Amino acid sequence: MKVEIYNQMLKAGKISRRNVMKGMASVGALSAMGGLPAPVRAASHGGNVRAEILKIPGVGMGSPTDADWQKVGEMCLGPTMANVAEGEFAGVELTFMGLNNQNLHNFLFRGFLKPWEAYTGAKINWIDLAQADYNPRLQQSIATGTVDFDIIEMGAPFEGDTAGRGLLDEMPDWVKDQIEADDIVGYLQPPVGTWDGKTYRITIDGDCHTFAYRKDYFTDPAITAATGMTEPPTTWQQVQAFTKAVKGQKDPLTGLDAYGFLDPLKGWGGFGFYFLEDRASAYVKHPDSPAWLFDPETMKPMVNNPGWVQAIQDVMDTMPDLPPDQINADPGTTAFQQFLAGTGSGICWWGDVGSSARTSDGSVVGDVVGFSINPGSDRVYNAKTSEWETPAEPNFAPNMAYLGWGVYVTSRVSGDEKKRKAAWSAAAHLGGKDISLWMSAYPSGFQPYRNSHFQYDEWEEAGYDRAYIEDYLGSNADSYNHPNAAIEPRIPGIFQYYSIAEDELAKGFAGQYGSAQETADAIAAAWEKITDQIGRDSQIALYKASLGM
Amino acid sequence: MSNAGDLLHVVTADDISDRRRFFGRALIWGSFAALVLVALLQAGDKLGWAEVGFSTWRPTLYAYIVWAVCLCWAQVIIRGEQGKRVLFVLPAALFVISLVVIPLVFGLGIAFSDWNLSSPDGRKFNGLNNVRQMWADPFYWNALGNMVWYTAAILVEYTIAFGLALLLNAEIKARKFFRVAFLLPLMLSPVAVSWMIGKSMLEVRFGPLARLARWLGWDNPSFFGSPEMAKFMIMVMDAWTFIPFMMIMILAGLQAIPKELHEASRVDGASGWRSFWEVTFPLMLPASITAILIRIIFKLKLADIIINVTSGGPGGATDSVTSFIFREYRDRSNVGYGTLLAMVYLVLIVIAITIFMKLADRWMNPRY
Numbered sequence: 069m070k071v072e073i074y075n076q077m078l079k080a081g082k083i084s085r086r087n088v089m090k091g092m093a094s095v096g097a098l099s100a101m102g103g104l105p106a107p108v109r110a111a112s113h114g115g116n117v118r119a120e121i122l123k124i125p126g127v128g129m130g131s132p133t134d135a136d137w138q139k140v141g142e143m144c145l146g147p148t149m150a151n152v153a154e155g156e157f158a159g160v161e162l163t164f165m166g167l168n169n170q171n172l173h174n175f176l177f178r179g180f181l182k183p184w185e186a187y188t189g190a191k192i193n194w195i196d197l198a199q200a201d202y203n204p205r206l207q208q209s210i211a212t213g214t215v216d217f218d219i220i221e222m223g224a225p226f227e228g229d230t231a232g233r234g235l236l237d238e239m240p241d242w243v244k245d246q247i248e249a250d251d252i253v254g255y256l257q258p259p260v261g262t263w264d265g266k267t268y269r270i271t272i273d274g275d276c277h278t279f280a281y282r283k284d285y286f287t288d289p290a291i292t293a294a295t296g297m298t299e300p301p302t303t304w305q306q307v308q309a310f311t312k313a314v315k316g317q318k319d320p321l322t323g324l325d326a327y328g329f330l331d332p333l334k335g336w337g338g339f340g341f342y343f344l345e346d347r348a349s350a351y352v353k354h355p356d357s358p359a360w361l362f363d364p365e366t367m368k369p370m371v372n373n374p375g376w377v378q379a380i381q382d383v384m385d386t387m388p389d390l391p392p393d394q395i396n397a398d399p400g401t402t403a404f405q406q407f408l409a410g411t412g413s414g415i416c417w418w419g420d421v422g423s424s425a426r427t428s429d430g431s432v433v434g435d436v437v438g439f440s441i442n443p444g445s446d447r448v449y450n451a452k453t454s455e456w457e458t459p460a461e462p463n464f465a466p467n468m469a470y471l472g473w474g475v476y477v478t479s480r481v482s483g484d485e486k487k488r489k490a491a492w493s494a495a496a497h498l499g500g501k502d503i504s505l506w507m508s509a510y511p512s513g514f515q516p517y518r519n520s521h522f523q524y525d526e527w528e529e530a531g532y533d534r535a536y537i538e539d540y541l542g543s544n545a546d547s548y549n550h551p552n553a554a555i556e557p558r559i560p561g562i563f564q565y566y567s568i569a570e571d572e573l574a575k576g577f578a579g580q581y582g583s584a585q586e587t588a589d590a591i592a593a594a595w596e597k598i599t600d601q602i603g604r605d606s607q608i609a610l611y612k613a614s615l616g617m
Numbered sequence: 618m619s620n621a622g623d624l625l626h627v628v629t630a631d632d633i634s635d636r637r638r639f640f641g642r643a644l645i646w647g648s649f650a651a652l653v654l655v656a657l658l659q660a661g662d663k664l665g666w667a668e669v670g671f672s673t674w675r676p677t678l679y680a681y682i683v684w685a686v687c688l689c690w691a692q693v694i695i696r697g698e699q700g701k702r703v704l705f706v707l708p709a710a711l712f713v714i715s716l717v718v719i720p721l722v723f724g725l726g727i728a729f730s731d732w733n734l735s736s737p738d739g740r741k742f743n744g745l746n747n748v749r750q751m752w753a754d755p756f757y758w759n760a761l762g763n764m765v766w767y768t769a770a771i772l773v774e775y776t777i778a779f780g781l782a783l784l785l786n787a788e789i790k791a792r793k794f795f796r797v798a799f800l801l802p803l804m805l806s807p808v809a810v811s812w813m814i815g816k817s818m819l820e821v822r823f824g825p826l827a828r829l830a831r832w833l834g835w836d837n838p839s840f841f842g843s844p845e846m847a848k849f850m851i852m853v854m855d856a857w858t859f860i861p862f863m864m865i866m867i868l869a870g871l872q873a874i875p876k877e878l879h880e881a882s883r884v885d886g887a888s889g890w891r892s893f894w895e896v897t898f899p900l901m902l903p904a905s906i907t908a909i910l911i912r913i914i915f916k917l918k919l920a921d922i923i924i925n926v927t928s929g930g931p932g933g934a935t936d937s938v939t940s941f942i943f944r945e946y947r948d949r950s951n952v953g954y955g956t957l958l959a960m961v962y963l964v965l966i967v968i969a970i971t972i973f974m975k976l977a978d979r980w981m982n983p984r985y
Contacts, residue, residue, distance in 0.1 A: 204947070207734040207735070207950055208734070210734070211732075211734045211739065228735075229735055232737070233737055324822075333931075334927070334928055334930050334931075335928045335929075335930070336928075337928075337948055338948055391821070391822070392821055392837035392838070392839040392842060393821040393838075393839040393840065393841060393842045395841070395842055395930065395931040396839075396840075396841035396842060396847070396926075396927060396930065396931065398928070405820060405822070405823075406822075409822070409823070411822060560735035560736070560737070561733065561734075561735030561736075561949075561950065563948065563949075564733070564735065564948065564949040564950060564951070567944060567948035567949050568949060570928075571756065571929070571933070571944070574928075574929070574930045574931065574932050574933065575932045575933060576932075577931070577932065578844065578930070578931040578932025578933075578934070579932070580932045580933075598733070598949070601731060601733045601736060601951070602733050602735050602736045602737075603736055603737060603738055606737050
């Protein structure tokens, strides 16, 4: 769970203290016994380990510390013991590169892996990086051929840069069994994590956009009279109509001007493009094809096809109906300074906006916020036939914006079987089914990503408010497992494409291009340049591989 | 020890034999040959002509260090006492060369290559393609155009700074307090300025300045909505940070003007304005030129406020060359092209500053 969510839940009392005493009692009893030898302790938890680890340190007992991470790591050693003998990796040294955001990520991994080191005899050296340093460091390592780490925490968009160049080690089958890979949610299943049919990734995180809306806009008499809508919109066509109709009304909460759906119009280092994708995916992600950004045969951008142009046109059409200065609002502004503060009635964002809406001090939308998967579209553009189609049901294509973090093993260890097994064993320990439950329940920097994370009974048992947790996680689960999810292509330089698209969109939104089509053509031209620069043939091959074609 | 010749400046009169001179020269040229050989081998290894097994550029670096040491040593061997004097400067000069010239040469190499960090092919020399791309790149020219506006704003900043400096130089109450208070913005990081002012105080809904604007009758205040307004606000924030810098330099200059000059002008019957225009301003020209020059250099680096507040928007209206290169280089990993843009910018800056200094020289000299 992201730290801010955890803290806000604590503050807002969304975590009950019902089970705290119970948790304290069992931990106390354990420590009173003076501790058992590690193997015994880990093994003795058996099927109960999930409930037991959720008591460390106890929901509502403050932020976990290194001692807690070590304890959890030790209790989750069971699967490792099944595959590795004690002391089997004595003398092996591994280097692990990861992030140090908010003192999480690598900090947790250190704690989790300490008992693993003690049991296996291996030693891990750490490279901690700040988020801002991460991409340059990784890309420079790749570009200059100086990969100096054996295990790496990495986002799926970089799989093209690494796996595509043979820098990663293929996952052995025993790891798949140990981490129970089948439990991972639909959209993170292969082809994500694979290249050319080989699996490389141990998923430890998930991400997607969901639609958050203001429920009171559909009950307020004045607004419903003006818009004629008493149910939240489910398609972009409805969103457009609603956004236009609501103009001139007053917000039921703040009494200020009411606004409809908020588009961020300013770039955000490439991440802003995800928000155009939210609209476009419904128009262009046809259920018959996994491709929606590029033609997989030629790498020709689809971004200037009629579906994408419609999405850009939609944004341009509602620009006059957005708050003043929206041209200078990036996604962070739309979410945290506008939507949560009571400006606007709809937004697409990652999971944390939904939870912050209910728990953040800065949020006034409190209990009037509802969630669903991203809106769909009444018609969908089929790039293969170059025709618009009108399906019986609207076309939904939730945007799996950023594929979350994973743990990968580099090909540095491929030649040394002992080292290779050690690296995979360490990675598998971090991606284990039980330890992941703990990571999604406590501050870790990671979101839920397994079907087993959506067993709400476990959360309730641990002390969470059930209604809250169901609401918070439900729309995520629906998006994750959607059959027509729009999945990010894992090709080298994907953020370069997003970044230049943001620049061109900014010009389009500022009226420097004649139309949405011209804006889209400018993006397409810029994308063609990037493709040519990176290498068209290799991009085609990698794009196909990433789509599992 | 000789007792003839320049006894005042020469500590020891060296009697250097031809053999010693030959050894010195051999040392220099021998180590230089070794350096060239290692560099060639290294280049050959890199370009795939010969398999030497150098995995990094360190061998060349070590050869350079050996050559540098030999060069310094040989100065003493060949020129004796005179050579020792050279040693006071030569190592520093070699150090500067190794830290400035060599990276510059490598930088030029990168600037003329097609190098996208995501490309599996790595760096490829592409001649003048980057220059051609730059020539046709509307984003770069737009950013350069914006820089002209940003730089022109320095004249206004200078006027304000001069006024403030005159005020602070006058006999006003709490002068010391104001001097410190006016300096405060300079102590803030531009990143802090962009967040505190650009993103908080100027926030259109809750920001105090937006509230004030609304109270003053501006219904829907938008500080970064239109291109002109956004550019103006960036200029204002940057000016607010750096006017104190110009002010303090001008103030120092004002305080250095002897009081007698003003007294003399007063005795001669000059009015306040004439005294300023005929005495203070001309005397302040050298300090002013320095302040403006340094300010131009600061201004040409303008990026942090733009990156944080507008990301160059709306539609590139506030983009500076540096913020554009930042996006090209960091967000798009386009190392070759980004380097070329920076190199061209460097050349433009050198030309512009040289012209400015020549002109300043011409303006200032006829006055005396």
